[in-house]
Amino acid sequence: MKLKLGALGAAIVVLALLPIPLSEFRTVQLATVGAYFIAILGLDVLTGHSGQISLGHGAFMAVGAYTTAILMVNHGVRDLWTIPIAAAVAGGVGLIAGVPALRLSGLYLALATFGIAVVFPTILKKFDHFTGGSTGITLFGKPTETGHGAGIWGMTNNEWLYALTWTIAVFCFLVAWWLLGSRFGRSLRAIRDSELAAAASGINRAAYKVGAFGVSAAFAGIAGSLLAINIAYVSPDTFPIQLSLYLLVGAVVGFFGSIWGAVLGALLIQFLPDIVGLIPHVNTKQAGPTTLFFGLVLVALMLLLPLVLRVGAAIANRGYSRAQ
Amino acid sequence: MTNFLQQIVSGLASGGIYGSLALAIVIIHRSTGVINFAQGEMATLSAFVCWTLVDHGWSFWAAFAATLVLSFAGGVTLQTVVIRPLQGGPLLGIVILTIGLLIAFNGLTTWIWGGAAKQFAGPFSTAPINVGGVAFSKQDIGVIAVSIVVVILVGLLFTRTKAGLGLRAAAVNPIEARLVGVRVPAMLAVGWGLAAALGAVAGVMAAPSLFLEPNMMQTVLLYAFAAAVLGGMDSPVGAVVGGLVLGVLLNLVGTYVHWIGGELRLATALAVILGVLLFRPSGLFGRPAVRRA
Numbered sequence: 001m002k003l004k005l006g007a008l009g010a011a012i013v014v015l016a017l018l019p020i021p022l023s024e025f026r027t028v029q030l031a032t033v034g035a036y037f038i039a040i041l042g043l044d045v046l047t048g049h050s051g052q053i054s055l056g057h058g059a060f061m062a063v064g065a066y067t068t069a070i071l072m073v074n075h076g077v078r079d080l081w082t083i084p085i086a087a088a089v090a091g092g093v094g095l096i097a098g099v100p101a102l103r104l105s106g107l108y109l110a111l112a113t114f115g116i117a118v119v120f121p122t123i124l125k126k127f128d129h130f131t132g133g134s135t136g137i138t139l140f141g142k143p144t145e146t147g148h149g150a151g152i153w154g155m156t157n158n159e160w161l162y163a164l165t166w167t168i169a170v171f172c173f174l175v176a177w178w179l180l181g182s183r184f185g186r187s188l189r190a191i192r193d194s195e196l197a198a199a200a201s202g203i204n205r206a207a208y209k210v211g212a213f214g215v216s217a218a219f220a221g222i223a224g225s226l227l228a229i230n231i232a233y234v235s236p237d238t239f240p241i242q243l244s245l246y247l248l249v250g251a252v253v254g255f256f257g258s259i260w261g262a263v264l265g266a267l268l269i270q271f272l273p274d275i276v277g278l279i280p281h282v283n284t285k286q287a288g289p290t291t292l293f294f295g296l297v298l299v300a301l302m303l304l305l306p307l308v309l310r311v312g313a314a315i316a317n318r319g320y321s322r323a324q
Numbered sequence: 325m326t327n328f329l330q331q332i333v334s335g336l337a338s339g340g341i342y343g344s345l346a347l348a349i350v351i352i353h354r355s356t357g358v359i360n361f362a363q364g365e366m367a368t369l370s371a372f373v374c375w376t377l378v379d380h381g382w383s384f385w386a387a388f389a390a391t392l393v394l395s396f397a398g399g400v401t402l403q404t405v406v407i408r409p410l411q412g413g414p415l416l417g418i419v420i421l422t423i424g425l426l427i428a429f430n431g432l433t434t435w436i437w438g439g440a441a442k443q444f445a446g447p448f449s450t451a452p453i454n455v456g457g458v459a460f461s462k463q464d465i466g467v468i469a470v471s472i473v474v475v476i477l478v479g480l481l482f483t484r485t486k487a488g489l490g491l492r493a494a495a496v497n498p499i500e501a502r503l504v505g506v507r508v509p510a511m512l513a514v515g516w517g518l519a520a521a522l523g524a525v526a527g528v529m530a531a532p533s534l535f536l537e538p539n540m541m542q543t544v545l546l547y548a549f550a551a552a553v554l555g556g557m558d559s560p561v562g563a564v565v566g567g568l569v570l571g572v573l574l575n576l577v578g579t580y581v582h583w584i585g586g587e588l589r590l591a592t593a594l595a596v597i598l599g600v601l602l603f604r605p606s607g608l609f610g611r612p613a614v615r616r617a
Contacts, residue, residue, distance in 0.1 A: 106416050115594040126587045288435025295428025302421040
């Protein structure tokens with residue numbers, strides 16, 4: 001516990017100092033990493049701890065992002081205040097999605113959530129009077145709503161975005177940490193490991209599983225909202241099926257279920273193109289090579305699955321079992 | 325009325341494509357309980373291989389035959405090298421692995437052939453053919469014919485050959501099949517090969533009407549999932565019937581329900597998936613699963 005608190009403190013110090021040596025460009029990239037980090041935290045809660053797979057978290061991110069965009073552009077709400085609303089809306093959608101999910105076993109839940117992620121962009125395009133259709137919604141040119149923080153302590157707009165994203169990311173991490181160590185997290189893991197045994201111990205399976213969906217979607221909603229604020233633009237193509245699948249890759253890379261590993265996954269999603277670009281004769285201007293390596297990373301990790309699971313379980317459960 | 329008939333025929337044509345891919349998904353699912361999310365991208369890769377051969381001056385049917393053989397070999401290799409080590413482990417692990425394959429194949433085709441859409445002239449002309457005053461597209465009729473032939477061949481393979489008997493035995497009861505001398509691991513590999521070849525049929529038939537590009541089969545995969553779920557996930561006949569029903573249904577709904585139109589075509593397929601999974605999980609032809617808690 002002491003070790004973990006120390007690690008967290010060190011991480012916060014590093015996060016706070018990191019923008020100083022880095023260029024504006026890298027700072028913005030790291031802000032995006034923060035958004036992915038939050039989304040992967042949500043996926044960790046849902047899949048890693050409650051055992052329900054989601055291939056559709058990009059859709060929940062889209063709900064959060066569009067909530068923010070529509071509130072800012074059509075209703076003149078300041079960006080900061082749209083974040084909790086985005087969390088609430090996405091969380092609500094997650095709770096609603098969690099109810100039918102109760103009836104689907106793992107394989108079919110994967111199928112259904114995959115379908116949702118594929119279909120969601122087409123629905124966004126269909127209701128264009130509300131979502132701006134294929135052109136999306138631009139948040140640029142709304143000086144009264146965005147960039148309010150720039151200037152505080154001499155921060156540029158990009159540094160403000162970085163600070164905002166990572167402050168919320170650390171907050172989300174603490175919430176996830178607390179939740180997973182609490183009765184809620186213990187119940188989820190009991191359900192994941194044996195539904196029957198959990199039910200026999202008096203755990204309300206339906207409530208906890210639906211609750212996990214809600215919490216996870218709320219995290220994704222915050223992530224989507226921050227992504228929208230960072231890039232100041234949302235469109236259906238911001239949330240393709242690939243995003244949902246990359247989040248899954250990120251969660252697997254971060255020792256599935258370990259909220260500490262989530263940062264690894266988030267870094268991978270953002271920086272894999274740069275890493276692949278280091279290979280000689282590979283042109284990452286084109287999407288192909290990066291996508292191929294995303295796939296290969298996931299395939300390789302799954303082939304090493306037994307090892308990954310053992311390490312992941314050891315890391316994820318150490319704190320919780322000792323805390324009892 | 326003319327329009328109605330045309331919609332039915334073109335619905336059957338796309339339904340034949342959905343059914344072929346659904347059949348591929350069902351063959352793998354009923355033997356190992358896994359849903360192969362990479363099936364669509366494997367089909368796209370096959371279609372690109374066929375296109376390349378045609379581009380090098382091969383005749384279409386020679387290229388098609390070569391593609392089927394290559395796809396079969398590819399499917400067998402994939403199962404042996406990547407899937408087999410995880411066999412017997414948690415199903416979800418294999419499913420996540422197939423998602424890795426989906427992403428990898430998509431990247432591979434984009435890398436090799438680029439993201440731009442390619443014209444793929446199929447074997448059938450797009451000229452209309454008149455039957456009693458109704459103009460049908462020759463391409464639609466051709467795709468329907470190919471689908472029917474393929475389904476009959478697969479049916480004969482399963483019911484009339486020793487290999488088919490072994491495939492079915494390995495799927496229904498692997499342990500007892502092994503006891504009577506069926507080489508179950510080999511059968512599972514053959515199942516993947518068969519599925520890859522079926523996917524190749526779907527990909528090559530879809531390419532002329534959809535334009536060949538790396539994401540071509542992503543939506544078709546969802547339609548194939550809907551067809552497979554509608555048919556009951558474990559029933560090869562159900563997958564084909566499900567594909568045809570879905571193809572016609574989507575066309576009619578798209579034409580006559582203006583609120584849905586073409587834009588919500590995918591959403592309608594998703595509604596079919598969710599509706600069937602929630603209210604009739606065994607689909608039209610599947611056996612209800614009995615599960616111990």
